[in-house]
Amino acid sequence: MENAPETNADQNPEEFYRSPTTTPEADPWALPLEDIDLATGAIFQAQKHHEYFKRLRQENPVHYHDKNPEIGPYWSLTRYEDIMAVDTDFERFSSEPSIALFDELLGEERAPMFIAMDPPRHDEQRGAVLPAVGPVRLKDLDQLIRKRTVEVLDELPTGTPFNWVEKVSIELTTRMLATLFDFPFEERRKLTFWSEIITTPPILMGLTIEDRLNHLGECLQTFTALFKERQFEGNESQDFISLLANNPATADLEGVELLGNLMLLIVGGNDTTRNSMSAGVLFMHENPAEFQKIKDDQSLIPSAVAEIIRYQTPLSYMRRTAKEDVEIRGKQIKKGDKIAMWYASGNRDESFFPDADKFIIDRPNVRRHMAFGFGIHRCMGNRVAEAQLRIVWEEILKRFERLEVVAEPERVEHSFVHGIKALQVIAHPKGNKP
């Protein structure tokens, strides 16, 4: 392993730390600045994070917190401009050893993945899998996405509530993920499960650390078999596994080295699009005038998709580690310090997005949202994600007068994955106005 394994000796992994100060009940504007701990899932679950971000953007845009025993001291960047500057400066801000504040540990080891690597190794590994989501492949995928979207939407119950997350968002993104991996289609829900295993603290799933490792072991075993099967000269298939198995830069990956990249591709292609697909339904429900705009003019759908992604920001932040001492807005960041770039905040920065807290599907600079990141680690699947979201809205408009959200959404307690677990919806078919 390139990186020395890091362990937190004091940490009992069976316990789930929650900030005692930064709670859903606390007043974001009254808390002493040093007590604000943004790496706290509870405030995201309760949708209180925006107020914290707003305060920090105004009062303390380069914020320091050192009281979180799980992750240690870390900096938070909350302004668009500062996040952009750090994200595009890989020479001073490393993605190694991890892009999350929390350590992703597999027992004593860390699974290396190219999102958490610097050049040149990052470039080689990312380059290996890039064709799976490139424009050539995307043209083929477009029709497939539409066919599946039609199938899934046509099966939805009308007039009675159902969980949109389960029936639509998970189903469509999991089918796409299975296609990108060319994973056995009937077993595709394993991918969804592994994605949850990767991103969720085991205790929140009622699992032990050991259970988690066992599930990840099964994931690795399954993929290793496919990897070997597809490793042969002349294999021109453009699925992730074939591409990894046959590129000189990645053909020798095994064990945790392979698992790391698999985890990245599973989560990257799953939770993100799923949560934008769910959140969009909620936003359109809450903003009927904006929904009316796409009903009146479908050419606005791509812009609406970008706005949905901005407004949700399915991954709240990415972490960097300073490679040298750096000063940002007068704050002295030391070599080795952890820095969280809060995309969720940059995407609500009023100095970049006027009326940032409003959902406006045709805002002029919507394409400049930060949710895909910037620089060398920018999301490589953004076009597939955008295509899935665009097509789902095109097909929704063909079928439904509106999608009515009938209960408070159930949200994920997570500071990294900004997600919705359940969204109860009644679909009102066209020509059948309630």
Add this chain to the structure above:
Amino acid sequence: MTRIHVTDASGASHVVEAPNGESLMSALLNAGIDGILADCGGGCACATCHCYIEGDGMDRVGEANSLENLMLDSAAAERRDNSRLSCQIDVTEALEGLKVTVAENA
């Protein structure tokens, strides 16, 4: 400043005064050239600042590295022998009078 002759995505001609030391992409973006999207902000990670370098320009702009080559393969518009990502080209005096055509980025 170095003068760059640009044909934008809609076919209009411009002369851009590009500051030396900046990337060609950022000069084109700041000049508001139609077709330069630069989604990733210059990370060689999105291929939406794709340009065609005209005339003898390819000899003057240097070589694409391996990552840029990969990204060019995955660009939306056709890759040609004179394709480059403008974020990977540094503006210097040696580029005075360079002619570029912006590809159909999407």
